[in-house]
Amino acid sequence: MKEKLALVVTFIFKEIHKRNSYFSSRSRKYEIIKIFLGIFLFMVYFQGQNAFADSKIEKHVVIINPFTQDYPGSQLYIKGIKSTLEKNSEFKFSYSYEYMDLARHSNDEGYLEDISKYLKSKYLKDKPDFIITAVSLDSFFSKYGDNIFSSVPIILDWDKESIPTTPMPPNYSIISQLSEVDENIQLILKTKPNTKKIYMVIGSSIDKRTISKSISDIKNKYSNQVEFDLLNNLSYEDMIEIVKSAEDDSAILYFQWYSDVNGKSFIPTEVVKTICQEAVVPVYGVSAQYLGSGVIGGYVGNQELVGQTAGDVVMDILNGKKSSDDQVIHAKSRVYTFDWRQLKYWKIEEDKLPSDSVILYKDRSVWELYKGYIIGIFVLLILEALLIFVLLINRRRRRRAEAELVQANSSLEAMTEKLICIDKMKDEFLVNTSHELQTPLNGIINISEGLAEGKYGNVNREQKEELEVIFSVSRRLSLLIRDIIDFENIKRDEIQLNLKAIDIKSASKVVVEVLRHLIESNNIEILINIPEKLSLVLADETRLLQILYNLIDNGIKFTEKGTITLSAEENEEFVKVSIEDTGIGISKEKQQELFNAFTQVETKNSIQYGGSGLGLYISQQLLERMKGQIFLERSEPQKGTCFSFLLPKATGEPVNRIEKSEVKPEKIYNIIKTGNKLAKNFKILAVDDEPTNLRVLKSILDSEEYEVLTASSGIEAIEIIRNQKDIDLVLMDVMMQGISGYEACRKIREQYSLHELPLLILTVRNTPDDIAIGFDAGANDFITKPFVAKELRARVSNLLQMKKSVQESLKNEMAFLQSQIKPHFLYNAMSTIMSLCYTDGARAGELLAYLSEYLQKSxxxxxxxxxxxxxxxxxxxxxxxxxxxxxxxxxxxxxxxxxxxxxxxxxxxxxxxxxxxxxxxxxxxxxxxxxxxxxxxxxxxxxxxxxxxxxxxxxxxxxxxxxxxxxxxxxxxxxxxxxxxxxxxxxxxxxxxxxxxxxxxxxxxxxxxxxxxxxxxxxxxx
Incomplete structure (x- = not known):
């Protein structure tokens, strides 16, 4: 703070020096003196506050909670302690927090002993000044407290139905809480007089022992009025079923539910929410943290009040007010508190409640809710009225000029609005049409590629050429649609970027491998001259690949023969990447328009190759959004062109080690074909509600290796899998009528594990959230539509080979186990049986039966x-x-x-x-x-x-x-x-x-x- 004030003073001096003429008058000099005097006084006050804080005596308080941090009562207890201790002006408190897990380990002596050793070793040298414990730790401290914290004052929240009968060590102070059972039973009978049965939800944990005596007394006291059903030694599911089927003239009193009879742990606040949702009778509670979950309320305990009492005990000890005989302190920790919404729902009148009841969540009047807004609006209306009055004075002067201006512009505005409307309609039509064209276009690409490969029989040279023309034209159209969608997204500023540290050389290798496979001419060579130790760039991986693809593809497009070279260099801030070709170049007239949308170089090559004229524009927009830029380095007609772009440098490891998987596309296809031949007679189920998509999938995968079955809905797919046990793989579309692909996937996973029946999700969205949902539903892999046939075949082959490997691993492990019978054991067993054949035939027969059973089971x-x-x-x-x-x-x-x-x-x-x-x-x-x-x-x-x-x-x-x-x-x-x-x-x-x-x-x-x-x-x- 001192340094900040010094900076402020320095800044003011500089400003005064800059504006010396402004501060020349006497009145302004007085203003300067006032400013510095205020700063001086503030510094004196702040210094005094620091000196006062430093003079306080520091005390270290350890707060030990019996349950995990997600238990709300623990946080309320801590809040109450700190609110009391921090009110004092003499001491400065520091805190340490320890959390145990008695909900699961209350009976585990080994766990409790380990905790005691941990606490003893942690605070052996740095002993705290006070130990404050929350409820349920009395047994633990009775056994281990003196050994861990000898002579340290311990404030113990007593977890018994009565105060201790045997003397406690002098360093103990016991906080005793009032019982809540009797008051809540009386409250239920008063608010719901027709109640004949009360279900007490306790759970199978230490809470049952805490209130067991109170419940026993209550049963005897009210045996003639109401029947009690104690829900403790039950599983969680059985308890919920009982609550759901509760009689109409019954009520539920919820205490706690940390664990059930099976030892499974629960969060009590989540349990009470479920009970309130499922129950058809009113639910009362005994803890303040349950209010708002659906309980009516009751004589509830507030751990914050108990914490305040614990804080008061600490201050009494420090101030010498607490006597050694005063070990038991009674804390008022319970008040009648209710949820007004639940009172209305269950038709309970407020006059039936105790007079000192606190009612929460009560609807407030419009004035109470919006008092500040109403006053603000009223003031605003006054100000607006004054402003209108002033404006009316000038209205007459401007009225004539405005009328003339409106008349002149009315026709222009009407025409502008119409043009804007037409432009919006055009954009919407363009985007919607582009999206609709993607799926059928993908089908054309995949089917034509399959025909050209001879999938459905041999084709002659002319037919193959025509099919390759269809494939090439369809691919160009697909790229055009992609560019149009990106163009519209840029116009709407809907481009989402995920910036990461990217290795430029790795990204370049991936793009070059793909484009090399697509180059039809053998006269073009692509070279990569990028240094190995080039710094990483900060960019979106997908968009960087798109930029590289656009620039290298442009070089290929306008180069009939020669080379395309990728190079890179760096300075302190940026990495510069250059793509240089030896093509036809660009005329000076066209160089000024290169980065405009829908601009093309009008040459024979461009007309023949086609294109949208959007590649450079989209690349420029993407680079600007990634804090980079693109420019034309140089270009000469018939000598070549060089484009360069800059991206900011990043630190850290690259996230795209793409070069580790450098396999050429044709090699990938060979591996797929070889892998498929190893796995004969695989049966695949394709699921999609669009018949065209099913036909495309069947066309891509149906072969000697794969038998493809189809289903038009998730329900039909589940039925097919149930009836046919030999399905090896499922291809599941996400968007379908009826149940979605995610739901169908979850139902399949209820019966089959990931390696028993692999599942491949087909989706048009590939955001991280969509991918995460697919994997959570049980998918092994996903592929984004529109997909490439080769990629789909590769993913299918990988999943099937994975399944086959897992099955072989299981077989090998079982075979190993079966092969471990020792020969000497068989020899010894047979020798023993043979010796008994001469002396005890019955025993020999019995042993032969045992040996037979041993061998059979092995x-x-x-x-x-x-x-x-x-x-x-x-x-x-x-x-x-x-x-x-x-x-x-x-x-x-x-x-x-x-x-x-x-x-x-x-x-x-x-x-x-x-x-x-x-x-x-x-x-x-x-x-x-x-x-x-x-x-x-x-x-x-x-x-x-x-x-x-x-x-x-x-x-x-x-x-x-x-x-x-x-x-x-x-x-x-x-x-x-x-x-x-x-x-x-x-x-x-x-x-x-x-x-x-x-x-x-x-x-x-x-x-x-x-x-x-x-x-x-x-x-x-x-």
Missing amino acids: FNIDNTDTTVSLENELELTKAYTEIEKARFGERLAVEYYIDDGLRKQRILPLIIQPLVENSIRHGLMKRKSGGTVKVTVKKGVDGIKISVEDNGIGIENTQAILNNRDSLKRQKGGVGISNIKGRLMKYYGTELHMYSKINEGTHVCFTLHAQDISHIGKSNNN
């Missing part, structure tokens, strides 16, 4: 089936262990602890049996006494927990085994630990954990999260 994994049932995996494990138990006798014991409700759950194959085999072979059988293997599968809070534990010899280096560097060769030749670890991470994104102690045993475990299991399903058997 080889009966469908190689396109990525999962098996948990029951199948356990049966395979049991068959293996029974054979090993017969071999090793009492040295081996196997114990199973399985949650029966999980047996139908599908998991990856061979992720339990190999772990059991490793424990037996390398953990237990290495010691003479043997041991026990425990297999545990149970449902936890986060998902399915699977563990294999043994009491064998243990492992010295578990990390080496996990990293496939096992010195014991435990993984050699089989489905080892690292393989299982890799598959778990690939399919579930979960880690494999191994804990071991020498001579005590080994414990291997992992968790399959519920949301991850749902993504792994059976592949489509095409």
Whole structure:
């Protein structure tokens, strides 16, 4: 601030010096003295304010919240604390904020212990002056508080139904909030006397424990008046269904909903919005942040008031007003608050509400709403009246002259308006017609190209020449339409640019490759002499390619024989790009009009080649919008022409590394043809509500490699896919009658994954938003209409090859797993069975059955089936262990602890049996006494927990085994630990954990999260 004031003073001195004659009089000198005196006083005041602020004693406050930042109550609580503390004039407060996630981890002791360690290490050296906690953290601080923040004053928002009965440490202050249950029940019965049943929405989290005693007391108190239905131990979906089907004479009281019985977390404010939308009965709430979501209101808690109470406790401690015995502070945190709109909707009279109720969202009178506007308009009318009065004085003087002027201009204005109207109609007709011509023209280009290539039979030389003429003329017409659309967009200033750092050389290579493919003459050579380390330019990538295309194409057009050279140089600000040809040149008369719209060089070549005369004009307009410019460097008739343009330099890495994919168009076409021959009998479904478009798609793709089916709507396409399981690819138009292509894509994705049934979106729009919507709907790729046949074939081939590669990968992985049966295991098993044949025939038969089951389940994994049932995996494990138990006798014991409700759950194959085999072979059988293997599968809070534990010899280096560097060769030749670890991470994104102690045993475990299991399903058997 001091520096800014110094600059202001300096500026005033300079201005005075410039205007010395103006300040020469005495009165103006007094004005100067007044200005400097004001500046001086302001600087003194500002300096005093800074000195006062620096003299304040600083205190550090840590605010710990039990829930994540998206919980509104946390922010209100913080707002209340800060509003109180920042009112004082003696202390300066700094704040730190910590957020926990008790909505999901309230019962996870490991999580709570980790949080306590984190807080202790963070504030070990820089201890805060105060700790303030929000509601629900009482249990955490009762257990860990003294260890983390010993002797630091802790203000604890108590989360129990009564104050603590045992003495708390002297550094604790407890804020006790009033109960809200009884008051809200009374309120419901008073405002809705006919209520027979009240649904209490609580959720399956710590909130249930917080108000459990209050609810129990309420049930006893009002048992003769109303029935209570507690919605807590339910899934979110079941709770919503109950709310939707609530009886007419019932009401809903919403407390909180952080998580459901499945452990899934929710945002309470979003849940209450859904309940209010679905419920057919009134909804009451207990928190201020729910107002405005559709709840009527109630005796609601406001965390901002509780925060203010916490701030008051801090100030009392600092000022010495709080005694050590005064540990419990009762906060008035609840007031009757209602939504006026909901009161009207549910026909609740305001006289039924408590006298001290606060009513929000009430309609205000016109005067209250628009008081400022009305006063402003009134003042404006007065000013306008005064202005009109002044204008009327001059009206007579001007009236005669105006009449004469109007009479003279009336005919001219009428003609001008008519011309403007006609010009607008012309522009609209031109744009609309151009857009309408794009689709049929694209069909002509693609069909004629296919015929010229001999797609429908051999053609003779004359026919091929005529087809190439059709293709060439259609292409020129397409370029003309593109230029017209760009011209109109420039006139309307509707050109959208996305400026990025672009590599000029890369962009030039792409344009040159395309134009080389289109040059019919062999007498023209295109050279690129652009330095490798040329600076990047700041430009729109698409528009820069268009400018290069226009300039190089012009050089080709007017050069019958010779070279076209691209060069570039740079200075401190700009990069200059030049395109020089050895063509016919441009006459001096025409050089002045080159950059005007619809201007062409009238030569034999231009008439023969055609064109719109818009290329240079559009290039100029685009470059000006990118802060560049274009100009004619030089031109001489019969010697050649050189155009140059400037673009500003940019910093950073180029975004268009186009040279990395430098493949000539003819090579691309050969790759496509070769790739298609590798994938015989692919079946493609084309979906479009325009028959012409379907015919074009069928013409481009129908061949020996592809069978093309068609559908005229999204619904028809879904039905075809449902009935025919062998569809390999879907081409989906976006704009269709009935359901859109996006909707149809989403419905297809409900049954098929991205690699099971690839989907290519066909769209006329390619903005980032449109592309993002297509991918979000489940598309693998998109192509913009009008498209080029070769590009469509390339994208189709890539998607089909991708699908084929994924299927082969799945088959190879299943084949690998099936091939891992150890020969020595079969030999040992057969030897054991043979020995029992002489002593215990029944047992030998039983083991033969187990061996048969083991082999059957090992080889009966469908190689396109990525999962098996948990029951199948356990049966395979049991068959293996029974054979090993017969071999090793009492040295081996196997114990199973399985949650029966999980047996139908599908998991990856061979992720339990190999772990059991490793424990037996390398953990237990290495010691003479043997041991026990425990297999545990149970449902936890986060998902399915699977563990294999043994009491064998243990492992010295578990990390080496996990990293496939096992010195014991435990993984050699089989489905080892690292393989299982890799598959778990690939399919579930979960880690494999191994804990071991020498001579005590080994414990291997992992968790399959519920949301991850749902993504792994059976592949489509095409």
